[in-house]
Amino acid sequence: MPAGTVQTVIAAARGLGSRTLRRYRSLYGFRAYLRPFRWQMWVMFVAAFAMVAASTLVPLVIKAAVNGPIARGDRGAMVPVFLAALGLGIAECALIFVRRYIQSIAVLRVETNIRDDLYRHLQRLAVAFHDQWQTGQLLSRATTDLSSIRRFLGFGAIFLVVNGVQYVAVVVLLVATYPPLGLVVAAMTVPVIWLARRFGNEYSLLSRRMQDQQGDLATAAEEAASGIRVTKAFGRGALLHTQFVRQAEVVRGSALEMVALRGRFWALLELIPNVVMALVVLLGGLAVAHHAMSLGALVAFTTLLVLLQWPIIDIGWILSMAQEAATAADRIHEVFATVPAVADPPSPVPLVDPRGHLRFEHVSFAFPGADEPTLRDIDLDLAPGETLAIVGATGSGKTALTALPARLYDVTAGRITLDGVDIRDLALRDLRSRIATAFEDPVLFSMSVRENLVLGRPDATDAEIEAAIDLAQAGFVHRLPWGLDTRIGEQGLSLSGGQRQRLALARAVLARPSVLVLDDPLSALDVHTEAKVEAALARVLRDTTAILVVHRPSTVALADRVALLEDGRITAIGTHSELMQLPAYAEVLSVDALHSDPDDVAAGASR
Amino acid sequence: MTTTSVEQWRGVAAETQDEVAASLSLLLRRRTRRLLADLLAPHKRAVWIYTVAIVVSVVASMAIPALVGIGIDRGIPAARRGDDVPLVVVAALIAGCAVLQAVLYRTFVLGTGRIGQRILLELRQRVFRHFQRLSLAFHERYTSGRMISRLTSDMDTISAMLDAGLDTLVTAVLSIVTVGTVLLVLDWPLGLVSLASFVPLLWLSRWYQRRSTAAYRRTREAIALVIVHFTESLRGIRAVQAFRREPRNNQIFGDLNEDYRRTTTTSFQLLTVYWPGIRFIGNLTTAAILLMGGLRVINGDMKVGVLASFVLYLRRFFEPIADVSQFYDSFQGAAAALEKLAGVLDEEPSVPMPPQTMDRLPDGGWPTDEWQGAVEFRGVTFGYRDAAPVLREFDLEVPAGQTVALLGKTGAGKSTIARLLARFYDPVSGEVLVDGVALRSLAEPELRRAVAMVTQESFLFTGSVAENIAFGRPEASRDEIEAAGRAVGLDAVVRRLPNGWDSAVGKNGAKLSAGQRQLIALARAVLADPAVLILDEASSSLDAPTERLVQRALRTVLAGRTALIIAHRLSTVGIADRVLVVDDGRIVEDGTPAQLLAADDGEYAALHRQWLESLA
């Protein structure tokens, strides 16, 4: 029976322990980042211990000196005493210095390495992930959360151990000094641990909520920053301000709850050792009065007891720090734990002699989380060098279709092959170096024009860059203040709409892919420029396989064949003149606009 | 060096560098101090109250050791005599002090926490509001990443200081003062020697202050660059992945991250010198006192007991000073952040909106709710960069109610004209007027009732379709919102979305197609119901049938409204009363579509011909 009880107790203890440990599991998972710095971590621990020892030693040495040589009037011993005190003092400083110095090297490197890896991982995660996750949330993980982990590794973790050891050592000394009173002191451990556990549980919930809310606040800041033009256009600064403040108030609410919790817990931690002190004075005094204990022992006892105060009080901030770090680790871990939905195959098929034969075989596609597939049963066969135009109404799935060949999303059924190989069997680098896309909203970065252009081919020569600029009629770049070295504003917003679009086109062409995907590439161009670009594009398209999303008949002329996309299905495919027979096709291209809607355009023209 | 490689990809731009000259440093500090004083002002009383609370709490905790001494000296002899009362009383007093201390401490933590959070909220509010007030030119220069970094990372640093425990500071100062007094009373010559240690201490602190200010300033800038790159590359993730930019991005991010690490290391290491340095001064003083005091004792000038307690007190004197140095460190970090924020708050909007509409109408009256919408550009010169004006002495008059189409080559300056009319920028010289009132003199609500614009890039906020439309007029009822949506044909789209008008559009509208996003932007403008409506290629991504639908809708919407429509597709021009062809910032043709078409050698006629060809 007793054996059973022991087992139950052990099991219960393990249960409690594992629950607490589980909270720190993600944090523990980051230990690999410490491995390269394990020597430094050891030195930091040793230095921390040594410093505590030196600090404890200094008063003892001074006491010994005062009561010894000085009291004796030994003039000759003064210099050694001075040197000893100085030596200990220097040692103490040196130990702090060493610990801090190593901390500034190792711990900051750990933080930097995790941030680097996080960024790398984010770059690998599929577009679908980024559609869903707010940049602000990710950002707050990469900054705020990482610094909590850094703080914990630098201070919290070390002093957790140092203080723990100090606590145990002092308690053992106390029990040795006078066991009955020592046990009374040791009993204080129980409420301290109980408090710490309760605090840990509550604080962990709060800090999770708080850190999430901070991420939301960062998101709000991010949106307000990117949407500044729309905000200005409608004069809605005040509205955004109200919304932002509302969120900031939510954050403040959580922060205040945390403050309240900390205040309560910290105050109790201050209270406990002092109450124990009152008990010790009372019980110890009585013991001394009844000769159960010597007066000297009581004095020593109370002196030692003072040493217990700091380790206990420190538990407060160490635990807060640990809890915040654990939450931060959880949040970062969530990102790391996400497996890139689009990834390299285990053993990629090498792509030899790419010709650009692109086939869609019964391809269906649904956006993650959508109930209905956006594309259904798409069958396309693009012979090498062939140009296919995709025509369809707004929202019919054209952009979705263009995202598939470069594997920005993976098909949900069927397959896409490039030169006979399923694109999922190719290395992503190979695949994406064969396919270049000009997106419908030109994605430009606040870098030099040149860097934006050579995004897909960093080794492009000046002549090639020039040719691409020519083709896209983007000669305006030479008139920018620093030519190709001019930094274009964020998202290219220091350029006009048409200028941005032409840069994006030049970039895609410059990548010299086997398959060129152009999503409505001329929508922001005037008719003159459009005609010139079309003429130049025609040359490139002659020997490049291309998918071309098109809203205008003139661009259709660039294509060998046209596919009509209706509601995610290809309902017709053929040459432009063949499809012209279909009313749906003529309608969507508005070829018959002149006839069908006399009071629209033509009215103005013929008036 | 990484800086050169960083500069290379970044490219060149004429932007004010954030490097701070020494002369500026003073100004910055003054500005920061002013902001801090301003933020603290409303809490002065509370701060005093909580300071008193913590002082009493510290005194209570300092009383405990003394009480222990009394208990041992008086209580035990009494107890030996069989009188336990004094011992019990002392123990009760200790417990009482402990409770008092804990209660006051908690009060202090809560109180200062509340003040800190108030200040943080106030600061967030101010900075955010000011960002909204600043003009586009500022935002283009400053970049959104920096703005985000100011609103997040800098605020974190400040909140870290607030958490760093003001109580440590108060406790430390209090013990320094009391212990210092005790030292002087115990033995004034040695006391003076101890106080003399303040000379090197202050010198060391001054050194630290100067260096760490610079270091933390660099840290703030470095983290801002990290954030800028982080947000930008995630926002453009499609292009990053499609063009295999990851390795280069990783490299750039690595450089920036490394730069941040280096600056942080510098500020860390300054403290690594400062803190042990303070301890060293303390320990050196202690050793010196031991030597001098020892000699005095041996010479009979001083009692051993006095020296013993003096030396032990000395430690209680220097330890809090080291604590203060730690607090000072987080203060310095926060000060650097505060300095950046003060810089933003000091930035004057280059397109200042008066708080109240100032101008009288030409006939002496005030602009009413009923804007007519007559637009005039009077001798407007404007350029984004000083060197190259986009518009020179530009004149244009649009009578109220006219629908004007603006055509021209890309980069001709069409959007620029539109932005000036929407007052995104102010002309360098000349004036833009609506109904004879200069835009400069209109308060924001007035201005937006007069003019609203659908920009070339349609931005959607995270939220539902309805919420995004409501952005045009937040007080609009649900029916009005849906009506505006229906007017541009959004109902057909919405019908297929999972939650209708309440469907989420995703981050930046990612769950919608380009055309659907444009429709929402249009509906927003329709709902806003301004006197002058500007559409900058607002239907460029629409398919032809949808565009026709939109046009039919616009015809109703634009009735009785002035409109400026920029478009490349001449189909859009169909609804215009007047066409302007812009080239290189000048109007080269002006007339009704029919007039311009008649002039065979005209630019419009040529455009029209080419467009007809493109339809064939």
Ligand SMILES: Nc1ncnc2c1ncn2[C@@H]1O[C@H](COP(=O)(O)OP(=O)(O)OP(=O)(O)O)[C@@H](O)[C@H]1O
């Ligand atoms: N990330 C997404 N998650 C869920 N649904 C999406 C997502 N992106 C697009 N959709 C939906 O898929 C459909 C097809 O969108 P797509 O962008 O492919 O249209 P499109 O043919 O390119 O239209 P447009 O001519 O307007 O650009 C739309 O109805 C849209 O609402």
Ligand SMILES: Nc1ncnc2c1ncn2[C@@H]1O[C@H](COP(=O)(O)OP(=O)(O)OP(=O)(O)O)[C@@H](O)[C@H]1O
């Ligand atoms: N924010 C900016 N900062 C600096 N230069 C700019 C900015 N916006 C536009 N420009 C420049 O001003 C000129 C006129 O641009 P604008 O946007 O008015 O052209 P646009 O006629 O609207 O052309 P598009 O049809 O391509 O939109 C262009 O040369 C452009 O590069």
Ligand SMILES: [Mg+2]
């Ligand atoms: Mg599209």
Ligand SMILES: [Mg+2]
């Ligand atoms: Mg434009």
